[in-house]
Amino acid sequence: MSKNGNPIIEVRNITKYFGSVIALNGVSMAVRSGEVMCLLGDNGAGKSTLIKTLAGVHQQSEGEYFVEGQEVHFDSPRDALDHGIATVYQDLAMIPLMSISRNFFLGSEPTKGSGLFKRFDVKFADRVAKAEMAKMGIDIRDPSQPVGTLSGGERQSVAIARAVYFGAKVLILDEPTAALGVKQAGTVLRYIAQARARNLGVIFITHNPHHAYAVGDKFTILKRGRTFGTFTKDELSREEMVRMMSGADELDALSHELQEFEHADKLHGEGKMSEVDHALAASLEEGESLLNSKKEQ
């Protein structure tokens, strides 16, 4: 694991205009293998715009973009994929009425035969989709069932499994835990840790400071299209991070969420706890005491 090696992807002074809207204004950031970089910031801060630029959906108006030290210009998501940059979008890139295995391979279909008789290898697709999902601990009984029948967490897992299977070097996740219940969010966080363990670079966008602190190694904070800088876990205490992400007043709103977490923690307590679980639990306790101390004031 080369946490201190050269960045796999790096952007310098990226600016992005949508007409007269300045979505990004001189953003710089780097991600290394085996590292989870959390991208934090309020709604409209430009997080999705930044990762869509990284993923080749948008082209930056100004600034430079390097992949493994080489400057690149992506014209399409295909270009980014070919460079090993895989993205799981906030507005999930899944087609509800298509089967799991067809979704899994959409855009990169396995084929057999050649020439006029080149065809989509359905059996292979079904087998691989099932196997890859099983690796993530999800047993899909029938890979030909429509994706629309899966739960939110399972859909996120299909998207993550797909990215990992296609040899992603960098995995970009835009709010993968946003729509999820506590338990499923925990599952997704575990995949993130798993991806890091496989030496992928991960960019993880979330509004939830506890999710971020549980798996993040570094934190980049965006505000109105500008970066506040990148911090390592040592440099940024949970408290500071929470305060940067949300005004102190908004902390009360977290209270309800935290109670849910505590509950989930008890549910989890029975089984063997992984590293992530511990980190999650620890972060929760910290958040709890933070809240309590605030209430006392």
Added chain:
Amino acid sequence: MATTTVTQEGDERLVEASLLKRLLSRPELGAAAGAILVWLIFAIVAPTGFLSLRGTASYLEVSAQLGILAVAVSLLMIAGEFDLSIGSLVGFAGATTAILASQYGVPLYLGAIVALVLSLAVGFLNGYMVIKTKLPSFIITLGSLFIIRGLTIGTTRLITGRTQIGGLDDYAGYDFMRVIFASDIPIAGVGFSISIFWWLLLGGIATWVLLRTQIGNWIFGSGGAPQAARQVGVPVDKVKTGLFMTTAFAAWLLATIQVITVKSADTLRGEQQEFFAIIAVVIGGTLLTGGYGSAIGAVLGALIFGMVKQGLVFAGVDADWFYVFMGAMLVIAVLVNNYIRRRAEAARK
């Protein structure tokens, strides 16, 4: 979230259950049931005409003419777009071939090739406009429906002074064209129009493309969630443009079959066919919203159309009632489709 390990026994039960479920969740199930029902009804009320080989050949030919369009339209609709211009294109392609032969002495097969190139260009233009303007294809192709029809009638009248061009069998290349586009294939002494084989061939190819090729996956993706498909690298715009050209090709094929069969071109030919094609496709289980559907369904939808149209004749019912029936079928089909789709989505476990 299911994290149980599946036992051998569990897996085997799954296979049986899912086969049945897969069959039940196929989009064309409703159309297959409908086709059987319609056949049974006419077999009972008009057995002498309807059940005869000659009767069968006649309703299959009617089905084939619509089915050639419907198969192409089903692919386009699965990709989330409409093409209302195909009816006008039928008139356009036929008139082009006939004008070239009658006024300029171009052999029919060369004229047909020119008509094909022009038709494909119109299809390309439809696709290009839809993609560039981002307007609904319904609007763009509604525009082309009138533009093409108007141009066809206007130009034909300008050049020939009429709107119909007859006597095509006098021109060079007719016999050769007849073999490919208008011959009858005798089965048990009855001639079956070659258009029936064109129809089934197209249906077979379309089904294979949809279910067994990469492009098929892209077609579903382009219609189901174009943005999502784009993000994983599907060339959505190319897929859609290609399918507009496919519907244009189908219109040309039908035009050529008709022109050669009746030995004349009429600028009004193909009128309303765009709507009947959509009805056949919807009866076949394709969703109006795209992303879900079947080419076999379109074949069956066209079969129902032909059986009803000819069946009413055999039953001695006034042809006016045909419209009532098709309209009702459309509405029923949409209701059934919605039900089946909900089943498909619920076909979990």
